[in-house]
Every structure is written in structure tokens, then in C-alpha cells.
Amino acid sequence: MIKSNLIISIAHFLRGIGHRMISRVWRLGAGTRLFLLTIMYSGESFRRFHLTLREIYFTGVMSLLIIIVSAFFVGMVLALQGYNTLQKYGSSEAIGVLVALSLVRELGPVVTALLFAGRAGTAITAEIGLMKTTEQLSAMEMMAVNPIARVVAPRFWAGVISMPILAALFSMVGVLGGYLVAVPLIGVDSGAFWSQMQANVDVRADIVNGVIKSVVFAVACTMIALFEGFDAPPTAEGVSHATTRTVVISSLTVLGLDFVLTSFMMVV
């Protein structure tokens, strides 16, 4: 009796793993299909650019405050921590380079993507999930209007356009925050701060790579947010779970992709 119960429990456990694996693979396939359809039906997002522009306002412009404030503090903390370490080696003038490289190469794209996922990504998921729950997407379908072309594609391109700009702003404001801590507060020489930065930050190796990262993160975060909204069960609980999943999956994807991209960029 105990033996058979144990076998049943193991079978149940294995079945659960199998079910989860199949579900993950199915979601990956459905997400890829949505991505391809979004690209296929993107023409309207550019022909009627006001649709995309409206979404750029909601995803990009409305995220400005959180991006700027966060960047300012991140830059200030970087300068404080960097100075603390650099002065031990007598190279506190390199603080400008440290702040700029950290922001342009890593923190700018990564933190922007994480903040974007939390602020704009959740909004996209909740909006599309609620549109599905209240049958707005079905209504669109019944009017012979393709929801992927009308709802998904403009939001996708708005995210892809907004995030690199937000990441660039993040880096700029971060450098400014670092400057305010390093120069007026700590007393590092202003000329050394800027000249070291100018001499050591490379356009191709640092800035372009940072932009590439932010574009890749933008595609990933926006697509995850859109898919989760589109795939959300049409209930309050379903939308709430989808919103949570957007933040969790986007954050993990951004951090994972960052490692992969950095590895490639180091090699190439």
C-alpha cells in the first residue's frame, strides 16, 4: 500500500514537471509567433505614425521622471563608491571614466530596461489584458480590424524607439549625478573628470555597444509585456498574474541577455 502510494506520488511529480515543461515550450512558441506577426503587421505603425507616437508618449515620455531620478541617484552612488576605491590607489581623477563606462556599458541599458519593465511593461500588460477581459480585442476582431496591427505593433515600436533614448538619457543624467558628487562635493578636479572621460570612452566599443544592448532589451521587454497581456486569462486574477510575470520574466531576461551580449562584445 505504502509502496503503491509512493509510486503514484512520483508519477504525479513527474507528470507535473512534464506539464510545466510543455507549457513553457508552448508559451515560447506562442510568444515567437506573436513577435513574427507583429513584425509582419508593422506597416500600419509607420503609415499611421500617430498611433505609435501616442504610445511613445505613454511608454517613453511618462517613464522620463522615474528614469531621470533613478539615473541621478545611481550616478551619485557610483561616484561615491568609485571614489572610495580609486583613492586607495591614488587614481581618484579616473572617477569620471569609471562613472561614464559603468553607465554607458552596463547600468544605463540594464537599469533602464528593469525600470521600463516595471513602469511601462506592467502598464502595457495590464492595458492589453483588460482590453481582452472587457472584450475590446474581440470587438476589434469582429470589426475586421486586426488587433495585432492596431494594438500590438504600435506599442512594440514605441517601446523599441523609446528605450534606447531613455537609456541614453539615463547615462547622461547619471554622469551629471556623478559629476555633482565627485567635483563640487568631494573636490575632484573638474578638468580631470571630463578629460579622462573624453579620452577613455570609445564610441564604437562603449557607446554603440550600449545602444545595441538597449535595443535588444527593448525588443525583449516590450514583447514580453505584450505577449503576457495578449495571453492573460480574461479574469482579474489572470491579468494580475500576467502583470507579475511581465516584471519577473523581463528582469530575468534582461540580466541573462546582458551576460550573453557582454560576452559576445568582449570577444568581437
Added chain:
Amino acid sequence: MTSNIVEIDNLSFGYKGRLLHKGINMAFPRGKVVAIMGGSGSGKTTLLRLIGGQIKPAQGKVRVDGKVVHEQDRDGIYQLRRKMGMLFQHGALFTDLSTFDNVAFPMRELTDLPESMIRDLVLMKLNAVGLRGAHMLMPTELSGGMARRVALARAIALDPCIVMYDEPFAGLDPISMGVICGLIRSLNDALGATSIIVSHDVKETFIIADYVYFVADGVVAAEGTPHDLMQSTLPFVHQFVHGEKDGPVPFHYPAGNYQSELLNQQL
């Protein structure tokens, strides 16, 4: 041109192993108001989704204007849907658009009409449902009945041949119900369209419908004019039309023995 604009032929459809429709046959003649009635969960709304091509049947055919819906590709289905208008149960108005923009939505998306003409057409549609004065309001500022009327104006925005109504009377006060009821009939006659109403509100549906189908247990349990069905002696129809508690439709969902469940304290 056949006399029926929509025909459902030996249709079967199911979800998750449960067969919802088992060989249903229906015909919807042009220019008529036809109602599909039945209890909750009998698959009435699913029939509308099958007609609209949002889902595919397991067996059988749905023809709209002579074309089999589920045999069409995406463009074909969209062409058929341009002939249809649908009023959703809760209106399904776009919450980020005003009343005016909601009605203008299908015109802007599907036609190349100039904005001045769209303006006039929207005001005409809103006037037809009595809400021209509410054109600037957002959906959140509308009552349930008003939202349903705006959705109706949107459904008829492009003068469709078929207008489908999903529970148009559900959750409305008696005045709004009477208004919607009158509008469905008058708009149907004015547009020369065919109306398909899915409802379980017997009184209002029987006032405006030309023909009624009763769906129960996945089949058409009864059909006829409202007058015929009022006189029907079929137990299901009698129970439904007169709202009786006892009859072929059980009050209780199938369950185990009540006493033993209470005594064993197990579910």
C-alpha cells in the same frame, strides 16, 4: 442570392472534451429578427462566435452570405466581418476613446471617408440611438444602458447586413431595456438588415423577434414564432417561457448524495 443570409448546417462544437453543440441546424432569413434562446451555458454566445469566425466548428458548416466561414482565410473572414456588426454583452467600448471616437472607429479603420463625412455619419448614428448630446463623454461616464446604445451605434456604423446582439438586455433597468428593445427592431427595419439576438430575456425578445430557436443540451430543442412558442406544450419550452423552477431543466448542478456529503464532511 439565397433567402437566408446565415445558415448553420449540422454544426458540432466542443471545449475541453465537452460537446457544447451536437448537430445544430438553423437558418436566418434576410431582413428578419431571429432570436437564439436558452439557459446560461447552453452555447448561445458561442454560436455568435462561430458565425463571426472567431472559432471553428468541430463538424458541420456555418455559411454567411453563401460562404462557409471557417473555410475562409484571414482576409476572407475579414471581408465577411465587414458585413457584420456585433453588440457585445457589456458593450466592449474602447475605454481610451470618447463616445464619438468609438462610433467613428470602424469608419476610420475600414474606410477612406474624409473626416467631415465621418463626423456627420457619427452624429447621425448617435442621433439614431438618442445619444448625439453625449458624443464627448468617455465610456466611464456612461450608464450601462447608454454604453449599450453607444455600442449599438458603433455596431451599425458601417450599415452591416447582419447585426448580432449578445445578451442586449442583460443588467438593464426597465426603461433602458425598452429603449434597446425598440431600437433593435427599428434599426433592423430601417437598415434592412438581419438581426440575430442571443438572449434569455423572454418578454423583450418575444416582442421583437420574428422567429426563435431554443437551444438546450447542445441541440435545437424547439423553434417557431414567439406566438407558437408561447402556446407550446413542450416541457422545456413551457418551463423556460414561464420561468418555472421545476421542469426538465434541473435547479441543482449534478452532485453526489447530499446527506452522505454532509455526514462525511468531505467534498
